[in-house]
Amino acid sequence: MQLQLQTWVEVEANLRSSRGIILPIGSTEQHGPIGPIGTDAICAEVIARGVGEAAGALVAPTIAVGMAQHHLGFAGSMTLRPSTLIAVLRDMVESLVGHGFERFYFINGHGGNIATVTAAFSEIYAARSLPAGANVQPVKCRLRNWWQNREVLQLAKELYGDAEGSHATPSEVAVTQFAYPDAIKSAPFDPPVAPSGEYTDAADYRRNFPDGRIGSNPGLATPEAGRRLYDAAVAALTKDYLSWVFGSRALPEMNNGIAVNCSSFPRKLVKNTDVREVVTAATAGV
Ligand code: NI
Helix, strand or coil: EHHHCCCCCHHHHHHCCCCEEEEECCCCEEECCCCCCHHHHHHHHHHHHHHHHHHHHHHHHHCCCCHHHHHHCCCCCCCCCCHHHHHHHHHHHHHHHHHCCCCEEEHHHHHHHHHHHHHHHHHHHHHCCCCCCCCCCCCCCEEECCCHHHHHHHHHHHHHHHHHCCEHHHHHHHHHHHCCCCCCCCCCCCCCCCCCCCCHHHHHHHHCCCCCCCCCHHHHHHHHHHHHHHHHHHHHHHHHHHHHHHHHHHHHHHHCCCCHHHHHCCHHHHHHCCCHHHHHHHCCCC
């Protein structure tokens, strides 16, 4: 459920059954010769929407520009400074806390965001801890990188082995091809698998990785593989989200016959399944 397509009345009603919300965060940066500039934002967005659909959860607008200063040597790339991104994340979370949201589940598409998002969480917690005698509602934030769970890692290894690399990977390009089949590009790669290594600023990055890739061969990407990677990511993250937001507290409520709004649980799964089985599966962990 996209937050942007709900009314305030619907959001208020949803808060009675769930205090969680999913926030996709990506980046707008070069992804080598065939990867769209929006690869990281596209992957985070489509996977977050898939999780939102499966979990019956609200999905906030995508944070499409991230911390990508090292990509600025390539046309079209954009960045927020770490301090700016922290301020954006704080304001977004605090806006929603004011309405009663308590669990903020960030689905991330860009490795360069990790340090800054983690720092933003510390800023959010610090602002709640510092006032003397603070006794505020519980707020928890979680960051999950869509490609870093057992299911997706195994599939990427099986599909691409060492050609997966770490930037402009065939996996992320494949997910964009699945999401936007009309925007698939092709180009020659020399060498087929790009070099690996370290970098500092934008000029250093461009010197070390002249076509933008790091350790990868995105020429191996296909929309069919993108579909498999999407399905694996949505399944893993849905399970993780439901377990984190509802945990075991959902079970006693249902056993006591207290009203439980099934819209909080995965629609597809609920269809032919007892809700308790869904929650038991969800709380088993990833
Ligand atoms: Ni990327």
